[in-house]
Amino acid sequence: MPTRYQGSPREVQALDAYVKLARATTTVIGRLNQRLQHDHDLTESQLGVLEALFHLGPMPQSELCRKILRSGSNVTTVVDNLERAGLVRRGAQDDDRRVRVVQLTAEGRRLIERVFPRHAARVTELMGALTRDEQRELGRLCRKLGLAAADSTD
Amino acid sequence: MPTRYQGSPREVQALDAYVKLARATTTVIGRLNQRLQHDHDLTESQLGVLEALFHLGPMPQSELCRKILRSGSNVTTVVDNLERAGLVRRGAQDDDRRVRVVQLTAEGRRLIERVFPRHAARVTELMGALTRDEQRELGRLCRKLGLAAADSTD
């Protein structure tokens, strides 16, 4: 039954690395999401938006798209939900009436100030499975891979 | 405005590695999904199920859960959609009437036989941004990280 894939060594190697990358990321993000959902009733996406606004200040949705690597329609949805929850507000931009500038409300700021340190601690705990050098190397490899994939002409 | 996070060096390092991991994986999977959707009208999840069945043979949904690292309810949904598309079939297991054994239909087998080599080639192309040694190291680090995260008592 187990008809394993017969590819070139190069393909086998690439697939193996890819599968491990995808699985590790799935597992880590899954753990973080569990915690966020359970403790703060937030999704990873929502946290990503709040965090960007917290660290970088108010910004148009188009910029949020680039920061969190999601489609425009997705950002609309996530911001809708955050707005409904009273955590962010959409404003206008005088010099360009197409733009919706998103900013934290006071409540949103309070929340992210409380949640982010715990989230950071949890990330540190999970990434602690790797040594400092290993984390640095993982970061380097991922950065290289991510940039190349983003540039990849499809 | 940019109020950057002031954490310990250990936290900064861990967060940096985590963000790069998440972004690279998002970008790579996004590219693969684009291609799958465009060329074959398949999602990554659907491909994952078809691939598992192709390489490992028919299996219960509970086993699919473990293979693709998704919840039971998610597997129900994905298998529903594949079944509706005529690519898989659900069968019974005589010795345990709770179990639904999922297997490829002839059409599903034809599809995965055609799609998988192209998918593998695309993965190889994307991962080709890294050298063979780098791929090996990335695989090792991800495996270590993923296993630890899976074991992490929450």
Next chain:
DNA sequence: GCATTATACTTCGATATCGAACATTTCGAT
């Protein structure tokens, strides 16, 4: 200035994804 093109965002329809609650069936302990 006007037509074309590009950008910002929303809406829509589809799939994915989770956890909680549920039904069914099996298993274990007594």
Next chain:
DNA sequence: ATCGAAATGTTCGATATCGAAGTATAATGC
């Protein structure tokens, strides 16, 4: 043999996610 716990799937309600199509506005080219 029975009762309670565990395992397998499904359903439900919510959010995420995408691309395509649509609306509104801005920028560009002539």
